[in-house]
Amino acid sequence: MNRLLVSLGMILSWTQVSMAQSNDRTFSDAVNDVMTPIAEVIEHVVFYKLELAWLLGDGTPGIPFIVIWLLGAAIFFSFYMGFPNIRNFKQSMQIVSGKYDDPNDPGEVTHFQALTAAVSGTVGLGNIAGVAIAISIGGPGATFWMIMAGLFGMTSKFVECTLGVKYREIDENGVVSGGPMYYLSKGMAKRGMPGLGKVLAIAAAIICIGGAFGAGAIFQVNQSSAQFTNEIVALTGGSDSFFFGRPWLFGILFSFFVGLVIIGGIRKITSVTELLVPFMALIYISASLVVILSNASEIPGAFVQIFVGAFSPEGVQGGIIGVLVQGLRRATFSNEAGLGSASIAHSAAKTKEPVSEGLVAVLEPFIDTVVICTITALVIIVTNSAEPGATDGIALTSRAFASAVDWFPKVLTIAVMLFAFSTSITWFYYGQRSFLYLFGNNKAADLAFKLLYIAMLIVGSAMTLGSVVSIADALLLAMGVPNIVGLVIMRKEVKEMLDDYLARIKSGEIKPYVEEA
Numbered sequence: 001m002n003r004l005l006v007s008l009g010m011i012l013s014w015t016q017v018s019m020a021q022s023n024d025r026t027f028s029d030a031v032n033d034v035m036t037p038i039a040e041v042i043e044h045v046v047f048y049k050l051e052l053a054w055l056l057g058d059g060t061p062g063i064p065f066i067v068i069w070l071l072g073a074a075i076f077f078s079f080y081m082g083f084p085n086i087r088n089f090k091q092s093m094q095i096v097s098g099k100y101d102d103p104n105d106p107g108e109v110t111h112f113q114a115l116t117a118a119v120s121g122t123v124g125l126g127n128i129a130g131v132a133i134a135i136s137i138g139g140p141g142a143t144f145w146m147i148m149a150g151l152f153g154m155t156s157k158f159v160e161c162t163l164g165v166k167y168r169e170i171d172e173n174g175v176v177s178g179g180p181m182y183y184l185s186k187g188m189a190k191r192g193m194p195g196l197g198k199v200l201a202i203a204a205a206i207i208c209i210g211g212a213f214g215a216g217a218i219f220q221v222n223q224s225s226a227q228f229t230n231e232i233v234a235l236t237g238g239s240d241s242f243f244f245g246r247p248w249l250f251g252i253l254f255s256f257f258v259g260l261v262i263i264g265g266i267r268k269i270t271s272v273t274e275l276l277v278p279f280m281a282l283i284y285i286s287a288s289l290v291v292i293l294s295n296a297s298e299i300p301g302a303f304v305q306i307f308v309g310a311f312s313p314e315g316v317q318g319g320i321i322g323v324l325v326q327g328l329r330r331a332t333f334s335n336e337a338g339l340g341s342a343s344i345a346h347s348a349a350k351t352k353e354p355v356s357e358g359l360v361a362v363l364e365p366f367i368d369t370v371v372i373c374t375i376t377a378l379v380i381i382v383t384n385s386a387e388p389g390a391t392d393g394i395a396l397t398s399r400a401f402a403s404a405v406d407w408f409p410k411v412l413t414i415a416v417m418l419f420a421f422s423t424s425i426t427w428f429y430y431g432q433r434s435f436l437y438l439f440g441n442n443k444a445a446d447l448a449f450k451l452l453y454i455a456m457l458i459v460g461s462a463m464t465l466g467s468v469v470s471i472a473d474a475l476l477l478a479m480g481v482p483n484i485v486g487l488v489i490m491r492k493e494v495k496e497m498l499d500d501y502l503a504r505i506k507s508g509e510i511k512p513y514v515e516e517a
Contacts, residue, residue: 141309150369153337162358164343178347180340216427218460251461
């Protein structure tokens with residue numbers, strides 16, 4: 001703990017020295033000079049577009065390969081597995097309620113704690129700022145494709161989290177290590193392809209570390225810093241505010257509180273998220289419903305815009321393909337289906353039945369995308385706050401809240417801080433597990449990653465939104481490339497496990513846990 005705080009102090013001192021070296025250039029300017037070209041390169045590589053003009057006519061924009069890859073896999077798994085996201089939804093609810101929780105099962109956390117940890121990693125500012133960006137660029141129709149991606153993505157989550165539990169490792173202290181690194185390497189070796197499995201596992205771990213930095217650190221702190229700074233500046237007199245032009249100050253404070261939690265590992269993280277997730281969701285959904293209901297007359301028209309816009313040949317950007325791409329891109333960024341990241345958290349669940357945790361995982365995209373993203377979209381649409389082509393993210397959503405109740409942006413600020421904080425601590429865990437997989441589970445590697453993560457929080461607070469979105473999207477979605485390859489190869493194993501589990505539930509072999517007197 002002391003070493004972490006001392007290191008954080010050193011980072012603070014470095015930023016102060018950097019600021020003092022030039023009166024003309026700020027820390028933010030220096031950060032963006034470095035990060036903007038990096039963001040452009042990463043985005044170009046990951047979002048390589050397949051030009052479809054030959055199929056759909058001239059003027060049709062390209063579709064990023066990664067979007068086709070993830071959506072195609074989600075649809076394939078849904079049909080192949082028999083839509084467990086729909087037909088087993090009730091069983092999912094029973095499991096997460098604790099009905100089958102056996103405290104003697106191997107693992108570190110309960111089903112509910114594993115779900116809240118994973119949800120805290122997905123329910124972040126992608127649900128608030130990301131949805132605003134999607135609607136501004138793609139129009140209201142992007143909402144429809146977000147919902148569709150969420151529904152199909154539920155099955156991708158089921159597949160990867162089932163494998164995550166099956167192939168996890170538990171050490172002598174009961175600490176769990178799981179995720180795509182483990183089921184790709186061990187699962188592929190089981191099929192006589194150890195070389196390919198190792199390559200996929202290493203690629204997944206490297207990209208997951210990048211995703212932790214991009215989506216878990218940079219994006220979350222950047223947008224929460226923007227909202228916090230805007231509200232503080234408004235309260236304290238514009239440019240006279242101490243925080244004006246110094247977003248990195250918020251980054252330092254944010255990283256300090258993240259540091260206090262991450263030193264405790266998954267048990268500490270889940271103890272925080274199981275309290276934060278329901279609370280922050282209640283705050284945000286309640287405030288959103290007030291805004292939506294205060295514009296009740298606009299609700300029917302909003303749904304018309306969503307459905308008509310989804311199939312309009314003249315969308316805001318590139319017609320139906322542009323709308324579809326924006327919806328799918330933002331939905332996947334939000335719910336992470338097919339990326340393998342959530343399986344790292346779910347692997348820690350106390351259970352002897354991998355399928356049971358896979359069924360718990362289907363609730364994530366439903367909560368994240370079908371419920372929360374849709375609510376955000378309705379807030380923006382019914383208040384007519386969307387501005388075509390705008391990319392100011394959280395500021396746009398804040399204006400939508402203010403249009404209903406002038407002090408609601410302050411409520412949004414609280415929700416934003418909670419969303420960002422919970423997402424950051426969960427993604428730290430994802431990145432840490434991947435980092436230790438590559439460099440060994442030792443104290444030196446653990447401390448190195450903690451310091452890197454804290455540094456990225458400070459850097460992210462000072463970056464421009466365009467670079468933030470490019471890096472966060474690309475580093476996160478790239479995880480789907482090695483992960484989907486492994487999931488497709490191991491699909492038959494998961495299907496057999498699902499059929500066997502459901503048969504044992506039906507026969508009564510698997511029963512709800514009853515504590516002995």
